[in-house]
Amino acid sequence: MLRGEKIGLRARHAEDHPILLSELYNDVELSARSEGRPWRPVAPGPKDPKAIDDDPSIVQFSVVELGTDTLVGLAGVWGIDLHHRSAHLGLGLLGAARGKGYGTDVVNTLCRYGFDVRGLHRLQIDTLADNHAMIRAAERVGFVREGVLRSAGWVMGEFLDAAVYGLLAEEWRSAERQE
Template structure:
């Protein structure tokens, strides 16, 4: 497990999937805002490609996010679009509704930066988020990400086009927590 100040990132467990599916993806509004395509229901009992781990897929590393104080599942996180040639990847995360507003997002981004830069040796990490997602923008900027641009009206979400913000962080600009927090303490 990779540990931050308040949360840890661990391998996805089979019993995480029904919780993540119900709380993150069965919600039409949340699912529509989190995905790049239209929301659609997934048949109960079927495999959901967004949640099932494919250990052969070298371009995506999914994690379950757990609270360090009690081990409760609080969300999902991943490095995706991993490009080993250009040494870059994208960061994605989703927190369960009951876990939002507690600072977990900032900690998750910090842990993913540690994993991407220190463990994987990547040069660049990137985040794309809707412009009306202040929590993700704050989490990214608190970890040193810089706004690199806005793609205007590029995301179709529930009947309207929304802007997306592109943020980037380079390895040489990353400031790892000197106390070893934010992902530097594997267990």
Template sequence: MLKGDRIGLRARHEEDIPVLEAGLYAQVATTARADSHPWRPLTPGSPQSRFRVDDDDQRHLVFSVVELADGALVGGANLWGVDLHHRSAHIGLGLLPAARGKGYGTDVVAALCHYAFVVRGLNRLQIETLSDNIPMLRAAERNGFVREGLLRSSAWVMGAFQDDVVLGLLAEDFRRTP
């Protein structure tokens, strides 16, 4: 398990999937803000669930986020678009509603950065998030990410276009972050 200050990142367990589906995917507005595909209903246990893991896919590395204090599942996180040639990847995370506002996002981003830069030897991480996702923007910036661009009206979210912010962090800057 990868450990942050208050959270751990571990492999996804089968029993995590229904909890994440109910707490994240079943919430249409949450999914519309977090996913690049439109929400559609999925039967519980569907093999098409976005929370299922393909252990053979080396470009999408999936973690469950748990509290270190009691092991309770609080969300999911991933490195996606892993490119070993360019040594880069993208960060994604989703916290269950009861886990939001507790600083876990900052800790998750830090643990993912440690894994990507120290364990995997990547050189660049990138986060794309909606411009009004203040918790994610703060979590990224607290970990040294720099705003690199704004993609105007690039995301269709619940009937309106929204801007996406692109943030990046290089391994050399991560090592300098206190």
């Protein structure tokens, strides 16, 4: 397990699937806002259909609260490009886990995974421009807003702007030393 201050990132377990299914995957609006594709219902079953074990460009984690090992969400590093040494980060927290500072801790811990464990040079967060919680978490960790993609996301009947944030390994390490 990769430990942050409040959370841990671990492999997805079979018992995580029903919780993620009911609280994240089958929430139509949340899924439409976070997936970047149309919502589709996910059938219950023993295997998490969104866990991709055989794609080396994606690493998925379950997010657990340290101390209790309670599942509080999911996170991932995707679009891993070993030539350019870059990747994208994403996360989703269960409703009861929001507003507790877990998002910033997850983003920081994903940065540790990307920069220290994988040796990546650049990490990127793409989010809807009105996703204030993700934007706050990204900025607290040191991500810089690099641009806005106008009307880039089709969400529940309307186009929304997307914001792009980037962070380089040396920027993250410099910010870590200053704390």
